[in-house]
Amino acid sequence: MDVHSRDLRYFVAVAQELHFTRAAEALFVSQPALSKQIRMLERTLGAPLFERDRREVRLTAVGAALLPHARRVLEQWEQAVHAVAAARAALDGRLVVGMSTGPGRGGMLPAIRSRLTAEYPDAQLVLRQVDWADPSAGLVDGSSDVAFLWLPQPEARRLRWLVVAEEPRLVALPETHRLAGCEVVEFAELLDEPFLALPGSAGVLRDYWLAVDQRGGREPLVGAEISGVDETYEALVGGQGVCLLGAGNAPLLTRGGVVTRPVRGLSPSRFALAWRADDTRPLVHAFARAAQAAGCRPPAA
Amino acid sequence: MDVHSRDLRYFVAVAQELHFTRAAEALFVSQPALSKQIRMLERTLGAPLFERDRREVRLTAVGAALLPHARRVLEQWEQAVHAVAAARAALDGRLVVGMSTGPGRGGMLPAIRSRLTAEYPDAQLVLRQVDWADPSAGLVDGSSDVAFLWLPQPEARRLRWLVVAEEPRLVALPETHRLAGCEVVEFAELLDEPFLALPGSAGVLRDYWLAVDQRGGREPLVGAEISGVDETYEALVGGQGVCLLGAGNAPLLTRGGVVTRPVRGLSPSRFALAWRADDTRPLVHAFARAAQAAGCRPPAA
DNA sequence: CTTCCGTGATAACCATGGGCTATGGATGTG
DNA sequence: CACATCCATAGCCCATGGTTATCACGGAAG
Numbered sequence: 001m002d003v004h005s006r007d008l009r010y011f012v013a014v015a016q017e018l019h020f021t022r023a024a025e026a027l028f029v030s031q032p033a034l035s036k037q038i039r040m041l042e043r044t045l046g047a048p049l050f051e052r053d054r055r056e057v058r059l060t061a062v063g064a065a066l067l068p069h070a071r072r073v074l075e076q077w078e079q080a081v082h083a084v085a086a087a088r089a090a091l092d093g094r095l096v097v098g099m100s101t102g103p104g105r106g107g108m109l110p111a112i113r114s115r116l117t118a119e120y121p122d123a124q125l126v127l128r129q130v131d132w133a134d135p136s137a138g139l140v141d142g143s144s145d146v147a148f149l150w151l152p153q154p155e156a157r158r159l160r161w162l163v164v165a166e167e168p169r170l171v172a173l174p175e176t177h178r179l180a181g182c183e184v185v186e187f188a189e190l191l192d193e194p195f196l197a198l199p200g201s202a203g204v205l206r207d208y209w210l211a212v213d214q215r216g217g218r219e220p221l222v223g224a225e226i227s228g229v230d231e232t233y234e235a236l237v238g239g240q241g242v243c244l245l246g247a248g249n250a251p252l253l254t255r256g257g258v259v260t261r262p263v264r265g266l267s268p269s270r271f272a273l274a275w276r277a278d279d280t281r282p283l284v285h286a287f288a289r290a291a292q293a294a295g296c297r298p299p300a301a
Numbered sequence: 302m303d304v305h306s307r308d309l310r311y312f313v314a315v316a317q318e319l320h321f322t323r324a325a326e327a328l329f330v331s332q333p334a335l336s337k338q339i340r341m342l343e344r345t346l347g348a349p350l351f352e353r354d355r356r357e358v359r360l361t362a363v364g365a366a367l368l369p370h371a372r373r374v375l376e377q378w379e380q381a382v383h384a385v386a387a388a389r390a391a392l393d394g395r396l397v398v399g400m401s402t403g404p405g406r407g408g409m410l411p412a413i414r415s416r417l418t419a420e421y422p423d424a425q426l427v428l429r430q431v432d433w434a435d436p437s438a439g440l441v442d443g444s445s446d447v448a449f450l451w452l453p454q455p456e457a458r459r460l461r462w463l464v465v466a467e468e469p470r471l472v473a474l475p476e477t478h479r480l481a482g483c484e485v486v487e488f489a490e491l492l493d494e495p496f497l498a499l500p501g502s503a504g505v506l507r508d509y510w511l512a513v514d515q516r517g518g519r520e521p522l523v524g525a526e527i528s529g530v531d532e533t534y535e536a537l538v539g540g541q542g543v544c545l546l547g548a549g550n551a552p553l554l555t556r557g558g559v560v561t562r563p564v565r566g567l568s569p570s571r572f573a574l575a576w577r578a579d580d581t582r583p584l585v586h587a588f589a590r591a592a593q594a595a596g597c598r599p600p601a602a
Numbered sequence: 603c604t605t606c607c608g609t610g611a612t613a614a615c616c617a618t619g620g621g622c623t624a625t626g627g628a629t630g631t632g
Numbered sequence: 633c634a635c636a637t638c639c640a641t642a643g644c645c646c647a648t649g650g651t652t653a654t655c656a657c658g659g660a661a662g
Contacts, residue, residue, distance in 0.1 A: 001382050002307045006620095009303070020639060033621055035640065040619085045382075047389045052639065054629050065388035065443050069381030076377050080370030081302050081346075087366035088348045142366050307649095321610060334650055336610065341648085353610065355658050 005077055007041045008070045010034055011049060015067050018057045082128075082143030090145065094124040095283055098137035098144030101229065102129075103271075105165055105248045108294065112273075115290035123283055132198050132227040135205040139276055146287050150246070151270040154203035161274035162288060162296035167247040168268050169211075170260040174236050180259050187214055187265035194223030194241035196232060209244050211266055233258060246271055272299075306378055308342045309371045311335055312350060316368050319358045383429075383444030391446060395425040396584055399438035399445030402530065403430075404572075406466055406549045409595065416591035424584055433499050433528040436506040440577055447588050451547070452571040455504035462575035463589060463597035468548040470512075470570050471561040475537050481560050488515055488566035495524030495542035497533060510545050512567055534559060547572055573600075 010027060014034070017023040024031040042048050049063035059067065086096040103109045116123055128144055130137040138144030140155050153159055171190060173180050179189060197220070198206040207213070210220040223241025226232045229252050232243060237257040245253065246269040250260045273291045275284050292298070311328060315335070318324040325332040343349050350364035360368065387397040404410045417424055429445055431438040439445030441456050454460055472491060474481050480490060498521070499507040508514070511521040524542025527533045530553050536542060538558040546554065547570040551561045574592045576585050593599070 002305060002310070003378060004303060004305045006303045021637085029620095030622060031639075032623085032641080036620075039640090045385050045389075047385065047392070054627095054638070057639085061392060062385055062388040065384045066381060069377065069384055069442070073374060073377045073381060076370065076374045077304060080367060080374060083366045083370055084346050084348065084363055087363040088346075091348070091362060141370070305649095322608085330649095331651065332610075333612080333652085336612090338649075340611090355609065355656095358610090 001044065003041070003044070005074060007037055008074055010037050011041055011063075012067065012070050012074065014038060014050065014057070015059055015063060018059075020052075020057065079141045079143060082138060083141055086138070086143050086145060089126050090281070090283075092124075093120070093122050093283065094126050095146060095287060096126045096128055096138070096144040098128050098130045098139060098147035098149070100130055100132055100135070100137040100147070100149045101249050101252060103148045103164065103273075104251065105271075108164060111294040112287065112290045115293050116287055119286050119290070120283060123286075129228075133201045135198070135202040136274070139274060145279070145281075145284055146273060146275045149272060149274055150205060150208075151272050152204050152208055153274070154205065158277055159274045160277050160288075161272040162291050162298055163270050163272050164291070164296050165246070165248050165271045166268050167271070169244045169263055169266045170247055170250055171242055171263050172232075172236055172245055172250075172253050172258055172260050173242050174239055175257050175259050176239075177242065179261070182261060185261045185263050187211065187263050190242065190263070191215060191218065192221070194221045196224050196226045196235050196241045196243035197222045199225050199227055208269075211244060214266060229253070244269075272296075302345065304342070304345070306375060308338055309375055311338050312342055312364075313368065313371050313375065315339060315351065315358070316360055316364060319360075321353075321358065380442045380444060383439065384442055387439070387444050387446060390427050391582065391584075393425075394421070394423050394584065395427050396447060396588060397427045397429055397439070397445045399429050399431045399440060399448035399450070401431055401433055401436070401438040401448070401450045402550050402553060404449045404465065404574075405552065406572075409465060412595040413588065413591045416594050417588055420587050420591070421584060424587075430529075434502045436499070436503040437575070440575060446580070446582075446585055447574060447576045450573060450575055451506060451509075452573050453505050453509055454575070455506065459578055460575045461578050461589075462573040463592050463599055464571050464573050465592070465597050466547070466549055466572045467569050468572070470545045470564055470567045471548055471551055472543055472564050473533075473537055473546055473551075473554050473559055473561050474543050475540055476558055476560050477540075478543065478560075480562070483562060486562045486564050488512065488564050491543065491564070492516060492519065493522070495522045497525050497527045497536050497542045497544035498523045500526050500528055509570075512545060515567060530554070545570075573597075 013023040013027050014020060017026065020034055021031050024034040027034065038049065045062070047062040048060050049066065051058045051060055089096050113125060128138065130144065130147070134141065135149065135154055136159065137147035137149045139147045139159060148164065151161070171185055179185050195210055197210055200206065212220055224235045226235055226243070233253055233255060235241065236243070236253065244263065244266070245260070248271060254260055273288070273296055275288060314324040314328050315321060318327065321335055322332050325335040328335065339350065346363070346367070348363040349361050350367060352359045352361055390397050414426060429439065431445065431448070435442065436450065436455055437460065438448035438450045440448045440460060449465065452462070472486055480486050496511055498511055501507065513521055525536045527536055527544070533544065534554055534556060537544070537554065545564065545567070546561065549572065555561055574589070574597055576589060
């Protein structure tokens with residue numbers, strides 16, 4: 001049985017809004033077009049997905065069963081598109097640089113870029129911000145060729161990396177927080193705080209930023225899941241929780257209303273430049289060499 | 302960017318056959334239609350997926366990047382369709398019974414069914430054989446309501462179960478195998494054999510049937526991955542490896558050319574009837590009660 | 603060299619799908 | 633009662649995806 005991904009988008013939009021007219025606006029189509037497509041989808045699936053009352057729209061049991069799957073299919077397809085884009089870029093000698101957070105740190109990227117262009121004058125770098133749901137910043141699914149990411153990595157065996165920076169973990173707090181006044185925070189003070197966590201798909205990296213190994217077996221309290229910098233900022237000022245971050249990322253979050261403080265009792269974090277272990281393309285290795293020349297260091301192991 | 306799943310099916314078919322005419326036959330469409338759709342897909346992705354020579358068809362780098370993603374998208378959609386089917390069945394008082402292997406064991410299923418119909422005369426059971434890539438036999442993704450499966454389960458916390466049978470693990474061997482003559486096989490004798498393994502997605506269950514905890518840290522040798530009974534039989538007679546199985550499943554594999562032998566040094570396996578922990582539907586619980594009445598036992602824990 | 607076969611591409615055609623605007627009917631609200 | 637809101641329907645139009653017939657090319661055979 002076939003579908004058009006558009007129909008799934010439509011379905012997800014209506015399921016989110018529970019309102020045809022608003023969903024149609026969000027999708028930039030007319031309301032009748034949306035109604036018709038949803039009906040078509042219901043017909044091919046052989047069951048109604050929504051109960052339309054004059055006054056409200058509700059998901060049926062079948063619709064509720066479909067929703068998470070529809071989201072997953074759309075997400076998978078998005079990844080596929082990214083992978084194709086990366087492969088296409090590689091053909092023209094462009095390298096897709098995935099970033100879970102920007103490398104920053106005083107011109108790390110320009111330093112690498114200038115060294116790389118010395119060797120490959122035609123090389124172009126395509127920068128891509130990757131959702132934190134993918135801890136490998138697109139390396140594993142092929143949507144980037146090299147990536148700036150945080151250690152530890154769930155799929156460590158498939159990757160190689162150089163450590164860009166080893167830096168203490170700070171805690172980010174809303175400035176109204178009871179601990180915002182402290183110069184330094186003890187991690188023990190944070191045990192009962194709700195934390196902002198990476199999505200479950202981040203695996204060990206999620207645990208790392210929740211510092212679960214410093215909690216003596218007690219489950220962390222998760223206030224919200226975050227998959228990007230702006231979400232994190234909003235969640236912080238919204239008081240949904242606090243979160244740890246590498247010192248080098250402090251500038252990303254210290255906008256109005258948020259403060260960052262050193263934390264005592266935590267190991268330092270490691271930020272790395274990584275690529276796929278099985279990637280033999282010269283441009284990738286040239287990038288790694290350029291990074292090493294710019295001061296990145298091979299892992300101790 | 303949108304796609305029709307049909308286009309992905311077409312792409313995967315051509316990528317497998319590397320031949321437009323044959324792929325078109327397999328897909329039951331005309332060859333021009335297939336050519337046209339592939340061209341359309343290439344146009345929307347902005348890059349050629351195949352290099353067509355007069356004499357042969359090859360995947361381009363972009364095509365190779367797309368292929369695994371396309372497969373995954375199709376697979377996800379298939380799961381979605383199953384989930385919808387299960388939800389639809391539930392509306393009419395039908396219960397989808399997932400089976401990683403058939404329950405067998407002397408009329409276990411009829412015994413449950415007759416007890417269930419005593420309580421719910423209108424209940425109907427829909428049996429569904431589920432690919433071994435999903436160790437939960439469709440419970441986790443919603444495509445079955447109750448399931449016969451093997452313990453241990455990767456997502457154990459999301460499931461509840463009754464133990465249907467606790468039975469020794471046997472080894473299945475091609476009858477030409479050097480150990481086929483033994484009455485009983487020591488597990489130590491099997492350490493250097495290539496094994497047939499469940500797909501990686503089976504998680505701890507894969508490890509369990511490879512008996513990794515009995516190997517003293519040495520990596521098992523995997524001769525092939527199997528995701529169904531027939532594949533397993535073929536792999537056995539093809540000499541790709543040996544495999545462990547629960548005693549109650551021996552009848553499934555002991556066709557010509559394959560023998561099963563008890564193994565000394567392994568804990569017994571546990572076959573269970575499971576359902577989702579958060580499933581509150583009465584019919585599901587009635588099924589579980591019927592199973593218990595038919596002799597299934599709650600787990601010791 | 604010519605002929606023929608197998609391959610994928612192209613052309614011409616047709617039914618359907620998916621979009622639009624306009625409108626209808628039901629349900630609350632002033 | 634008039635009106636606003638909201639989803640469904642009707643009628644229209646063009647792009648899409650399918651068909652059959654045919655072409656263009658390369659290799660194999662006569």
